[in-house]
Amino acid sequence: MDIEQTKIPQATAKRLPLYYRFLNNLHTQGKLRVSSKELSEAVKVDSATIRRDFSYFGALGKKGYGYNVEYLLSFFRKTLDQDETTRVALIGVGNLGTAFLNYNFMKNNNTKIEIAFDANEERVGTEVGGVDVEHIDHLEEKLGGISVAILTVPSSAAQGIADRLVKAGISGILNFTPARISVPSDVRVHHIDLAIELQALVYFLKHYPLDEENIEEEE
């Protein structure tokens, strides 16, 4: 599988989780095939790019048929789901952090939140979604080799905590705070901004009514 993966350009690989999410959806609905146009609309990648991406997986769409959902999905499962479970720490057990802890991450993939941290004495020592909440003062000593962190602290605390996480050996941060954080170039930060997501939806509603898109030529 490693040999297969080295053939996939990084830009393509970055779109795999998007494709995977949408195909899983189609599969649940019992759909057997999908056109690159449908995929394009759903994942916001142009059709030409999708066709090029899929050609790397050996998935060649047929004119008037599209792609086989089952085939694509089994490829993505194999590629995305690794054998090894990645341990994750969550920092900030407020509303968003609690939502994360209650979410069942083990259902579809191999990540597991193993420990949570908070500054609030009332939360420390409790268990949320089956995960122990430790005091943020003990971050460094309790992290125990975990390399991925979810950041759901208040914005004002984000940079300070990020600095401590980096020093403690974290290599990836999923930043759910509105704050933009600076980290060394070897640390990967993915930023999910709730306001931006809402703004994007509103923008497309205003400028690209779905009815118009349906007029575009089917491929």
Place this chain on the structure above:
Amino acid sequence: MDIEQTKIPQATAKRLPLYYRFLNNLHTQGKLRVSSKELSEAVKVDSATIRRDFSYFGALGKKGYGYNVEYLLSFFRKTLDQDETTRVALIGVGNLGTAFLNYNFMKNNNTKIEIAFDANEERVGTEVGGVDVEHIDHLEEKLGGISVAILTVPSSAAQGIADRLVKAGISGILNFTPARISVPSDVRVHHIDLAIELQALVYFLKHYPLDEENIEEEE
């Protein structure tokens, strides 16, 4: 401005919020210019696509200089921030819904959560983040022409609520539940799956260490 916008292909427009988020970040850090490679890494779109996209905005990067952050940002602000505020309803005032209500959406954009709904009698009649929580039974009568909804209900309730929202005239849904929902083709659904976001981060940490990327040729 409408004339300008019709020149931008839809696939390009779909990437504007991504570009906007990253450029805003750079601007806050005081950066004056950015290369398409830096942008590519941050927004997960290949450099060639970025260069083509930016050419539509009249932004032509200079070799060895890159793009002017200020110019791009002012273009994106003008394009994304409309004069009119979009009213939004939030359904499901659990942890995630509460996090949303406490988030200040008016800070950077023109969307405003005006009303929230929940089935829990204890939450109904309260105010969260300055927004009144109404009973879900009164959804249809209290929606008052709102066309965008954020869905933060339990998965099991997602499809039923989505059906009611569509009947009540909602044209866009930001779905934060793990459930895949089916809607008519003229209703736009954006789906944010917390598990997928975490999975994506872990995947790139495993397969694309940032050190390797730095070896790639600067443009």
